[in-house]
Amino acid sequence: MASNRGEFSSSLGFIMAAAGSAIGLGNIWGFPTQTAQNGGAAFVLMYLILAFLVGYPLLMAEFVIGRHTRSNPVGAYQKMKGGKNFVPAGFIGILTSSLILSFYSIIAGTMMAHFVEPIFRLLGANAIADWCISNDPIRNITFTTIFFLLTISIITGGVKSGIEKWSSRLMPALLVMLIMLTIYVLTLNGAGEGVKIYLLPDFKKAFTGELLLGALGQSFFSLSLGVGTMLVYGSYISNKENLPRLGILVTLADVGIAFLAGLMIIPAIYVAANAGTQIFDEGGNLISGPNLVFQVLPEVFKIMGGLGIPAAIIFFLLMSVAALTSSISMLEVPVAYMVDAGKASRKTATWVIGGIFWIVGLIIAFGGDAILNMVVSLTTQYSQPLLGLVICVFIGWVAHRNTIIEEIKKGSPDIENTFFMKTWPFFVKFISPLLILIVFLKQFF
Numbered sequence: 001m002a003s004n005r006g007e008f009s010s011s012l013g014f015i016m017a018a019a020g021s022a023i024g025l026g027n028i029w030g031f032p033t034q035t036a037q038n039g040g041a042a043f044v045l046m047y048l049i050l051a052f053l054v055g056y057p058l059l060m061a062e063f064v065i066g067r068h069t070r071s072n073p074v075g076a077y078q079k080m081k082g083g084k085n086f087v088p089a090g091f092i093g094i095l096t097s098s099l100i101l102s103f104y105s106i107i108a109g110t111m112m113a114h115f116v117e118p119i120f121r122l123l124g125a126n127a128i129a130d131w132c133i134s135n136d137p138i139r140n141i142t143f144t145t146i147f148f149l150l151t152i153s154i155i156t157g158g159v160k161s162g163i164e165k166w167s168s169r170l171m172p173a174l175l176v177m178l179i180m181l182t183i184y185v186l187t188l189n190g191a192g193e194g195v196k197i198y199l200l201p202d203f204k205k206a207f208t209g210e211l212l213l214g215a216l217g218q219s220f221f222s223l224s225l226g227v228g229t230m231l232v233y234g235s236y237i238s239n240k241e242n243l244p245r246l247g248i249l250v251t252l253a254d255v256g257i258a259f260l261a262g263l264m265i266i267p268a269i270y271v272a273a274n275a276g277t278q279i280f281d282e283g284g285n286l287i288s289g290p291n292l293v294f295q296v297l298p299e300v301f302k303i304m305g306g307l308g309i310p311a312a313i314i315f316f317l318l319m320s321v322a323a324l325t326s327s328i329s330m331l332e333v334p335v336a337y338m339v340d341a342g343k344a345s346r347k348t349a350t351w352v353i354g355g356i357f358w359i360v361g362l363i364i365a366f367g368g369d370a371i372l373n374m375v376v377s378l379t380t381q382y383s384q385p386l387l388g389l390v391i392c393v394f395i396g397w398v399a400h401r402n403t404i405i406e407e408i409k410k411g412s413p414d415i416e417n418t419f420f421m422k423t424w425p426f427f428v429k430f431i432s433p434l435l436i437l438i439v440f441l442k443q444f445f
């Protein structure tokens with residue numbers, strides 16, 4: 001049975017796919033944005049701490065459940081002892097992953113539009129170029145649809161010749177582009193000021209509820225946790241693989257890329273300031289979100305002169321690629337459920353589910369910012385941390401300890417007395433759920 005589901009062909013292939021899922025708009029847009037909003041380095045620090053204390057243990061929990069059951073979130077809870085009561089959480093995870101796909105594709109579509117804009121301009125097609133960066137609803141529909149079609153076409157290819165193949169091609173390209181841009185931005189006038197803000201923490205801000213919640217949400221979103229993505233990818237890992245090691249590599253890649261993206265974007269904001277652009281909003285906060293990406297950064301590209309056009313093309317291509325290797329992982333969750341439950345072939349499941357959430361995406365796009373913000377906060381601020389909590393409770397308190405240890409031992413027989421085995425069980429049982437709960441409840445007080 002398991003062999004029909006597909007399996008990643010090597011550790012590298014898996015790392016590319018899982019890092020591809022983790023590294024996305026959350027790293028390259030969300031992380032720098034949140035850092036800017038929360039006073040720089042203090043946020044960076046809390047994010048790093050939470051990514052390792054909560055994110056990594058949870059990532060491991062998802063890998064273990066996934067590989068042990070070789071199933072999707074619903075099937076996994078159905079198969080494991082004591083999991084029956086958790087099945088609804090499995091369904092909520094699948095729904096959340098699909099909803100994230102819907103709004104993510106709108107933003108990714110906008111990135112693609114900004115990627116092709118300078119190309120059309122170079123070709124002299126100025127009218128089309130203007131349209132690409134306009135607010136025309138047809139523009140949104142067009143690019144969201146193209147992005148959905150790309151996502152669907154990769155997922156119909158399956159685990160090896162879809163997910164693994166494309167992640168392995170796109171992720172190295174992403175890394176090269178990001179490093180090139182970061183180095184270049186750091187040589188521009190004014191970048192130094194941004195580096196300072198980014199790296200020197202203002203500890204007064206480190207423990208505010210808002211910052212902590214932002215940092216926790218960021219680590220969940222960035223590592224694709226709670227909604228079953230990593231569980232499903234874990235279900236395609238071969239028994240030979242060493243799960244704790246894979247988990248650490250994926251976490252390091254994710255955190256590393258977020259850090260690098262911040263090191264490019266925060267200094268870029270100060271490069272724009274140096275050239276006279278307004279970089280603070282009315283509230284006195286550093287500009288962030290869409291204004292940052294679609295207003296401040298284009299100013300920076302202008303300052304770059306002749307190199308501005310290639311830099312803009314590379315930047316928005318980078319964003320689009322990062323988004324695509326993440327969106328495929330979101331679609332894979334409901335598709336795996338349909339296929340595992342015998343409800344449809346991979347191809348049919350992909351087109352049907354892709355089609356449904358494409359329509360949901362268009363509805364969100366037309367609903368305007370209020371609807372978009374509601375879906376974003378429902379899925380990422382509430383659903384993801386709460387589902388993460390449920391997974392900790394299941395693995396830490398309900399599932400049989402031996403089952404879990406045996407699963408981890410499959411690919412790492414010598415794990416018994418390692419640092420990992422001495423700490424991880426304690427973390428998933430106490431530390432991670434407690435931290436999630438504290439940070440989550442803090443927002444209500």
Ligand code: PHE
Nearest residue numbers: 022024025026027221222224
């Ligand atoms: N990790 C992705 C990002 O940082 C987003 C994501 C969330 C992917 C949930 C899958 C599931 O952009």
